[in-house]
Amino acid sequence: MARVGTGVRAVGAVLVAALGISLAGCSSTGGKRAEDARKAAAAQGKAAVNTPRWTFAMVTHSGEGDSFWDIVRSGAEQAAAKDNINFLYSNSDEGQQQARLVDTAIDKKVDGIVVTLAKPDALKAAVARAEKAGIPVITVNSGSxxxxxxxxxxxxxxxxxxxxEAVGDTLNERGRHKALCILHEQGNVGHEQRCAGAKSRFKGEMENLYVEGTNMPSVRSAIGAKLQADSSIDTVVTLGAPFADAAIQAGRDAGSKAEIDTFDLNAKVAGALKDGTLGFAVDQQPYLQGYQAVDLFWLYKYNANALGGGRPVLTGPQIITKDQAPALEDYAKRGTR
Incomplete structure (x- = not known):
């Protein structure tokens, strides 16, 4: 595949505009407000087809209150509304519990299962059980x-x-020399791949720092301590939008001038890019991931269509900098980017 350089390659939010969707913004903290927003968004959708009302389940590795997964779920629910789909969502950040949720979907005899493979060893047998039961599976986000x-x-x-790799190349272009890659979820193979890919292309020195992602004060403290101990660190790369703000605060606490960069985009990240507090963000278009997964299942059930030709259907990465942030800020505020 061609290497991804800096700059936005495509603005996925055009998909939303083309469909004429007006979504209520998702809460950045999850909970009831996010649930209400998702329901309101789905209610605005109108079935565009008269195909059977199939049932698709999505089972993710999201923890509770994760704003990234609010966006994925919003996309999936909007596609389900359009496609006349009964959509079931469940999640657990524990691999074995996620596998049990897949089993629950199998027991319900759903017509398709969308699942993330952040911890693939824990999900392999469950995916095999789904296929044995004649239920097709699409993986999303993690596990390519x-x-x-x-x-x-x-x-x-x-x-x-x-x-x-795109991050490593971008750090080189920005003249960085020593970086920390912050891993906030133990056992997530995708996170390990991100840091490894960055390290393989970065011409400077990169060190992994493992933090307790469920405890944000601890994350901030751990990053701050590292920055205080080593003033030569000029870059911190976080692997999720909520952790970017913790890294920014940690840098201030430590009196560090290190640039903060992050994977993933949300309204706060878009604002920080716009004002220069963040250097760049890597957008993987979570709304598109959820929307496309459901839409692909509908196409498969309706017409035996498939995309990718045996390769992943890529939704990213897109490198977003200060120059591109204003164009995406409104989408991020409403909770679709």
Missing amino acids: AESKEFGALTHVGQDETIAG
Whole structure:
């Protein structure tokens, strides 16, 4: 695949505009407000087809209150509304529990299962059980390397190694020399691939720092301590939008001038890019991941269509800098970027 350089390659939010969708913004903290926003967004959708009301389940590795997964879910629910789909969503950040949720979907005899493979070893047997039951599977977001091996129809998301390589190249172009890559979820193979990809292309020195992602004060403290101990660190790369703000605060606490860069985009990140607080963000278009996964299942059930030709359907990476942030800020505020 061609290497991804700096700059936005395509603005995925055009898809939303083309469909004439007006979504209520998702809460950045999850919970009831996010749930209400998702329901309101889905209610604005109108079935555009008269095909059977199939049932698709999505089972993700999201923890509770994760704003990234609010966006994925919004896209999936909007596509489900358009496609006359009964959509079921469940999640757990524990691999074995996620596998049990896949089993629950199998027991319900759903027509298709969308699943993330952040911890592929824990999900392999569950995916096999789905296929044995005659239920097709599409993987999304995590697990591009394992998707085909596990027998999934296709994978929708970004290749995490390619995304990491894009970060390494961008750091080189920005003249950085020593970087920290912040891993906030132990056992997430996609996160490891991001840092490894960045390190493989970065001409400077890159070190991984593992933090407790469920404890944001601890994340801030750990990053701050590292920056205080080593003033030569000129870059911190976080692997999720919520952790970018913690890194910014940690840098201030430590009196560090290190640039903060991040994977993923949300309204706060877009604002920080716009004012120069963040250097760049890597957008993998989560709304598109959810929307496309459901739409691909509908196409498969209706017309035996498939995309990708045996390769992942890539939704990223896109490198977003201060110059591009204003064009995406409104989409991020409403919760679709």
